[in-house]
Amino acid sequence: MAENTILRVDSLWVDYYTRSGPIRVVQDVSFEIRRGEILGLAGESGSGKSTVAQAVTRLIRPTVGRMGGDVWLQDENIAQLDRKALRHIKWKKVSIVAQSAMNSLNPVLRIRSQFDDILQSHGQRNRQKNFARMRELIEMVSLSAEVLDAFPHQLSGGMKQRVAIAMALLFHPDLVIMDEPTTALDVIVEREIVSEIKRLQREFGFSVLFISHDLDLLLRMADRVAIMYGGYLMEIGSVQEFTHPLHPYSRALLHSFPAIGAVGAERRRGIPGYPPDPANPPGGCRFHPRCPHSSERCGSDLPLWEAVGGKGDQRVRCIRWREIPNESHTGSD
Amino acid sequence: MNRTQALIELQNVSKRYRRRTAGSTRDTYAMRSVNLAIRPGEVVALVGESGSGKSTTGAIIAGLEKPTSGTVVFAGDTLPSRLSGDQLKDYRRRVQIIFQDPFSSLNPVHTIGYHLMRPLLIHKVAASRAMALQAAEGLLEAVGLQPAANYLHKMPHQLSGGQRQRVGIARVLATNPELLVADEPTSMLDVSLRLDIMNLLLDLRDKRQLGMLYITHDLSGAHYMADRIMVMYRGMIVEEGLSGVLLSAPSHPYTQILMNALTRDITGMEDIPSPVDTQSAEQGCSFANRCPHRMAVCVSELPDWATVEEGHRVNCHLYSCSS
């Protein structure tokens, strides 16, 4: 593994069990996250993006589903670790902030005892030292130390999400996975938290896997962006490369955000049809039934996760990416 | 402005919720002296964060809530504080509402066909069940669910979110309404489906000359949809204007912050006031305690409307003082 790679996911797949047998919700997902970068993972509901986050941190319970492939966090394969080793790296090397993080705080405990619980369970029993660390973290996420003595219900949604972020940073992890951490918040609070995350990330140099349905937001905050559809990664590339995305789905998605500010918004066309049913996905490329450029081959051949070449490491999963005229792109600019 | 008569007009409408907790009553205002008018064929976007009172405004227009004070004028007639009987039924037929959550706006025990046929039968749009069934098929086709016969006998859980929202739109069209309240109709939908739903609503507006209140938290969506935009904060309309005009020169400090959050570079956002939410002042401006330009008068007095330019007004002391 390259020296500055923090996470390398290789051929990851996940099945969920259902009444009619297991269904594949994530298939052949491979990507890397480098040290100190933010990778944005975009996708619609049911695309498998949250499942990727759960698989990477091994949060898929065996009664619910199963997974395979490799998840290398530096030199450890998370997919193969036993329970004990897993507990050791959670919080310390990789931590997770979920969309529901703000609701997963224990309602009857003060914030400080919730911090204490995590610290104690990792063998940090010096109360004074622990308190100092909490204070430091709470102030780091721009909250006042009084928050530590509050109960969760006394805090606003944005404040709770900041607490959750502070908790995730307790042990200086190398990687923080954020699964729609701002989706439930209002626009202004969302942007505040995102800029806070950017600031912290620059200051401490950890890497972030930031999952969101809001491609516009990701393009403004991340270093690189990956797009998922129907359980597959469709395209990955730097933010600059995404000003001219190669995959028809990426293009359509970018085009779906009405531009703001221009006088007289012109009508735009949406993406026809509906996202695929994971229990009964279309054959070939998952996007072909909705794709304006699909050919016969798209319905039968599964496109490869192909490197585009050039100096970046942009990849795309589309048979026709070379043939599709580039003029049809419309960025959000 | 008064070329055509307004379809609906809210005049100084306030809505107070009284919460009783162990001996003490606490009042919160969801709407404070809201004035609003929608003309036929016009889309007015009401933009605000959660808790701004935008959904309450929609519920009052849809006749699901009653204002605490103020008057509602519909098609030239002042409505009584309590609608009943034929008048209520008539209002229900002419004003319809689309809800945000397509997963809870359809009754899980009824078929799609039932949902569409009920309003047709209630308002005698269709004379018989057979005719209602036929009309229901037509409605499904009108919202792009084809072949319609496939959907009539399905249960809501058999449809995806996007399909359900289309059924929700088909249902409100059943009575051929004149005014539509769309309460965040796309916010629970996937990005790739939003534009389609917005376009569908715009097409319907064009075809039927519907007046529409489009409630949203998304300024860019408001821009796409609306002829006029009204920005709401904590029960108060803070700024209103023609979409393009308002967005090219947002004037209220709140609108400016909202715009910056959407357009400016993520990292250049340190100038946003603290998100600590306290009770809004009773007498003063709703935005006073988050406002970066707060003055003494902001806390004590309600601001007046000031005209920024043709078709663009702002409800802020900064402007009433200077002009």
Add this chain to the structure above:
Amino acid sequence: MSVASPSSTPAQGAFQKFRERNSRILPNIKARIGVGLLLVFVLLAVLAPVISPYSPTYTGFSLGASPSPAHLLGTTRSGQDILSQLIWGTRPSLDVSLTTGFITMLLAVAIGILAGLLEGIIDEILMLFTNIVLVLPSIVLVIVISSYISAASDVTISFIIALTSWPWGARVIRAQTLHLKSKDFVKAAIASGENHFRIAFFEILPNMFSLVAANFFFTCLYAVVTVASLQFLGLGNINAISWGSILYWANNSNALMIGAWWWFLPPGLAIGLLGAAFALINFGIDELTNPRLRREGR
């Protein structure tokens, strides 16, 4: 947790499959056993004239006989065939419990939905009334009333039980009505012009089916046991053939002391089994509709 990567053993996979399958079927098993049991009793009641070997009231057999091929459960001290009594006794026991369950359900639904839908002063009056009835000691009341009306008929007892046991269901149904009323689909129905009656019975009630059914079966269970106890105490009609009256006569004849198990055990067991049937159906419905158990897979 385990990961079914290439390194996991086949046994592990099989175990997962086992758990997966069971977690889905188990909630149903209770309901299925309950319904099965109930069906057996219903068949017994319906087919009593066909399968019962003798008339339950015929007194001409030898007195107090032990089980024999001619009398599988022996005879009473007054020379009646106990098996025949047991089979015929199914009818009143089922009747009384289902009637009670039904009346209680009607009262609970009517009052609960009305209170939840109308709010305001009507709600407060109804809830005050409900709470008063709720704290009345129902068993005591039933005993007092039925001893006052000597030899109370089954229907009378049904009504007394129903009149004292609806409040619990009414409160639950009111709470659920309030919850459903805030749902968008109810608001949408109001906005499309539906009247109160349609809102209550076509929009809200069908969504509470499981709650109402669970309430019904729970009351049935309560009624089976209560009625049998009353009859055992001699407060019902002791001359009618029912499981409770068999027990009453067995007790009167010191069946327990002389060890005539074939006299008191079968009716006791029947009461227990019918009660268990209702309880199992109730549990089954509860588990099937419990969102935590419904979340399995997606």
